[in-house]
Amino acid sequence: MQARHRKMLLTLIIAVLVSAWPGAATPPRPSGAAPSCQRRCGDLAIPYPFGIGRGCYLYTGEGDTTFGLTCNLTADGTYKTFCYEVQVIGISLSRGQARVRGDIRSWCYNGSSMSMDENIIWWSDFTDSQFRLSDEDNRFTVIGCNSLAYVGSANTGSKYMTGCMATCPAAGRLENGSCSGMGCCQAAIPRGINTYEVQFDDRFTTSRTRGFSRCSYAALVEAAAFDFRTMYVTADDFMESTGGKVPLVLDWVVGKETCREAARNTTAYMCVSSNSECVDSRNGPGYLCNCSRGYDGNPYVHDGCQDVNECDATRFKYPCSVPGTCVNTPGGFVCSCADKTRGNAYSGTCEAQSSQLGVHLAVGISIGLVVLVVSMSCVYMIHQKRSLASVKQRYFRQHGGLLLFEEMKSKQGLSFTLFTKEELEEATDKFDERHVLGKGGNGTVYKGALKDKRLVAIKKCKVINERQEKEFGKEMLILSQVNHRNVVRLYGCCLEVEVPMLVYQFIPNGTLYQLIHGRPHGTRISLATRLKIAHETAEALAYLHSWASPPIIHGDVKSPNILIDEDHTAKVADFGASTLAPTDEAQFVTFVQGTYGYLDPEYMQTSKLTSKSDVYSFGVVLLELLTCRKAMNLQALEEEKNLSSHFLLALSESRLGEILDEQIKGEQSVELIEQVAELAKECLEMASDRRPSMREVAEELDRVRKLLQHPWGQQTPDEERKALLVGSPITRPEIELSNGYVSLTDSAYLGVRSPR
Numbered sequence: 001m002q003a004r005h006r007k008m009l010l011t012l013i014i015a016v017l018v019s020a021w022p023g024a025a026t027p028p029r030p031s032g033a034a035p036s037c038q039r040r041c042g043d044l045a046i047p048y049p050f051g052i053g054r055g056c057y058l059y060t061g062e063g064d065t066t067f068g069l070t071c072n073l074t075a076d077g078t079y080k081t082f083c084y085e086v087q088v089i090g091i092s093l094s095r096g097q098a099r100v101r102g103d104i105r106s107w108c109y110n111g112s113s114m115s116m117d118e119n120i121i122w123w124s125d126f127t128d129s130q131f132r133l134s135d136e137d138n139r140f141t142v143i144g145c146n147s148l149a150y151v152g153s154a155n156t157g158s159k160y161m162t163g164c165m166a167t168c169p170a171a172g173r174l175e176n177g178s179c180s181g182m183g184c185c186q187a188a189i190p191r192g193i194n195t196y197e198v199q200f201d202d203r204f205t206t207s208r209t210r211g212f213s214r215c216s217y218a219a220l221v222e223a224a225a226f227d228f229r230t231m232y233v234t235a236d237d238f239m240e241s242t243g244g245k246v247p248l249v250l251d252w253v254v255g256k257e258t259c260r261e262a263a264r265n266t267t268a269y270m271c272v273s274s275n276s277e278c279v280d281s282r283n284g285p286g287y288l289c290n291c292s293r294g295y296d297g298n299p300y301v302h303d304g305c306q307d308v309n310e311c312d313a314t315r316f317k318y319p320c321s322v323p324g325t326c327v328n329t330p331g332g333f334v335c336s337c338a339d340k341t342r343g344n345a346y347s348g349t350c351e352a353q354s355s356q357l358g359v360h361l362a363v364g365i366s367i368g369l370v371v372l373v374v375s376m377s378c379v380y381m382i383h384q385k386r387s388l389a390s391v392k393q394r395y396f397r398q399h400g401g402l403l404l405f406e407e408m409k410s411k412q413g414l415s416f417t418l419f420t421k422e423e424l425e426e427a428t429d430k431f432d433e434r435h436v437l438g439k440g441g442n443g444t445v446y447k448g449a450l451k452d453k454r455l456v457a458i459k460k461c462k463v464i465n466e467r468q469e470k471e472f473g474k475e476m477l478i479l480s481q482v483n484h485r486n487v488v489r490l491y492g493c494c495l496e497v498e499v500p501m502l503v504y505q506f507i508p509n510g511t512l513y514q515l516i517h518g519r520p521h522g523t524r525i526s527l528a529t530r531l532k533i534a535h536e537t538a539e540a541l542a543y544l545h546s547w548a549s550p551p552i553i554h555g556d557v558k559s560p561n562i563l564i565d566e567d568h569t570a571k572v573a574d575f576g577a578s579t580l581a582p583t584d585e586a587q588f589v590t591f592v593q594g595t596y597g598y599l600d601p602e603y604m605q606t607s608k609l610t611s612k613s614d615v616y617s618f619g620v621v622l623l624e625l626l627t628c629r630k631a632m633n634l635q636a637l638e639e640e641k642n643l644s645s646h647f648l649l650a651l652s653e654s655r656l657g658e659i660l661d662e663q664i665k666g667e668q669s670v671e672l673i674e675q676v677a678e679l680a681k682e683c684l685e686m687a688s689d690r691r692p693s694m695r696e697v698a699e700e701l702d703r704v705r706k707l708l709q710h711p712w713g714q715q716t717p718d719e720e721r722k723a724l725l726v727g728s729p730i731t732r733p734e735i736e737l738s739n740g741y742v743s744l745t746d747s748a749y750l751g752v753r754s755p756r
């Protein structure tokens with residue numbers, strides 16, 4: 001009860017304190033205090049704005065005693081300074097801090113149960129005050145054996161909670177000075193808080209292990225003043241050695257405004273001393289005053305900042321070299337050599353003038369050599385810079401940069417950027433290996449961040465052929481105008497390098513290759529998701545082939561070049577091997593580009609890249625989705641190394657089920673999976689003229705997806721066969737089986753697809 005009354009009294013006093021806190025701004029603040037004010041209590045100096053007695057501290061309104069202190073004679077016969085019942089043991093003007101003695105909370109085992117004292121400091125209701133608990137200097141500290149405690153806020157306006165647990169190891173493992181969890185733990189507190197309370201968690205706090213103290217302790221304490229001793233845990237010596245009190249640091253400010261705002265009100269501005277300056281608080285709103293460099297004293301009173309005599313060797317280290325002479329100046333000092341001597345009086349030595357001729361000669365020669373070396377270095381650097389600029393201009397013209405620049409000027413509102421080499425180096429930390437997203441046959445892709453905070457994928461191409469080199473800029477401009485939800489956006493390129501670099505939109509969730517082959521064991525990818533990715537990829541390629549102007553052939557369709565976002569939307573990327581659909585003999589390339597396992601056999605034979613080459617590569621991607629096998633696996637058996645060959649052989653021998661992914665077997669209608677497999681077979685035809693177009697592939701995948709989404713598409717294969725064989729009534733569109741296809745005879749449904 002006594003502790004409870006003490007707590008209520010302290011809360012009431014603080015409420016009065018807050019109600020009269022500075023900021024209500026009534027009368028102007030005084031710029032100092034009467035000379036007769038008591039400025040010392042025992043061993044503690046009390047500088048303004050703190051003070052003892054009315055008129056001796058910072059006063060802003062009726063009843064305000066914010067910085068008011070009392071000097072009391074204590075039981076041990078000494079005078080101590082108090083702010084109400086809290087003892088003040090230190091005040092720092094330059095740091096804006098006050099050190100006080102805070103209480104310790106204990107939790108003890110009395111033989112049959114745990115008991116908790118009520119010694120809790122409540123720095124409550126300081127929301128509108130200029131005092132904050134220092135997060136830099138204080139640490140929440142728990143001492144004990146298996147003790148868990150928290151420091152938190154009782155103020156609903158600034159909720160926080162921090163805790164730590166001191167474990168109970170063997171007594172021999174405890175170390176003096178170590179507060180890392182064994183017998184003692186510490187935790188930081190948030191910045192800017194103005195209220196706290198301490199509590200133990202009785203579910204984890206025991207402190208009744210043999211060989212250890214029966215009590216646990218928790219307190220907010222100044223970190224620099226706390227030194228853990230093993231006897232605190234083994235001999236219950238913590239309360240006795242500290243007297244039940246620990247140092248605590250409070251930050252304070254003299255106003256709630258910023259320096260700029262406070263300086264506008266000259267009657268209330270606290271930095272009144274000449275040679276003083278205002279400093280914004282780092283710990284919430286408000287400001288402090290400090291003396292300028294070279295001055296010391298109290299900036300809150302007139303003429304309180306006095307010049308520091310740096311030449312006073314009794315107070316400071318002598319700043320000049322011996323036998324140099326130090327002369328104090330306002331705010332600083334000057335070092336000079338004595339008469340008839342020369343030299344550097346600050347950091348060197350002063351010597352007689354007669355010995356200076358050789359020094360002067362050596363200095364002159366040294367200066368001449370330095371000037372010569374610097375001049376030659378500048379000439380060389382200028383030459384190198386001009387040579388580099390010339391090389392950049394040559395590459396820029398070589399890659400069609402001038403033509404591209406003219407095209408960009410003629411097209412208003414075009415969102416295409418010509419990046420410099422320096423911009424892309426800055427975005428990737430000079431193409432650091434840590435930024436590599438992937439490497440392939442056409443180049444290396446890096447993750448980067450532009451100055452406007454956009455995340456991008458930057459591709460450094462390895463090589464381009466002679467025809468691409470001449471038309472590169474123009475083709476990049478065309479690619480940048482591709483606008484489809486399933487195609488990664490091309491932001492721009494860099495042409496002032498030997499091989500151009502492309503800058504794409506960054507998709508953060510990896511590639512289709514990683515989704516299929518890099519997923520953790522047991523992760524499922526439903527057939528519906530696989531068909532969605534396949535359909536969206538086909539739609540993107542069909543758009544490039546049929547609706548882009550002029551049409552675009554991707555040239556390197558594969559699962560690593562299909563990106564997947566967070567909702568499994570497909571994004572076709574990497575146009576490193578792309579080309580505009582040719583209309584003349586330029587369609588023949590000097591060497592084949594692409595990835596083995598995905599390459600069109602006809603393209604490898606004729607070096608003729610067509611839109612049907614993309615169809616073949618897409619067929620391989622479709623197989624990856626059905627089988628979850630890699631397009632080329634050199635570690636597999638000979639007949640299984642090439643996925644497309646393995647698939648065609650298995651299909652011809654009616655062994656399709658052997659290579660399908662186990663996760664989709666039985667998940668959906670067998671007939672639907674067989675239709676997708678038949679579509680992949682058509683895409684993999686050796687003769688390109690027998691393959692479907694990407695538009696037809698996309699339409700077929702769309703049809704299969706709609707079948708899958710229909711309620712009938714969710715029935716099991718056994719149910720379907722039973723319905724067909726026994727002739728039971730069918731409540732869905734009539735069906736017939738033909739060559740492995742399910743054809744819907746009800747034309748009002750989705751239409752009929754005939755096999756090729």
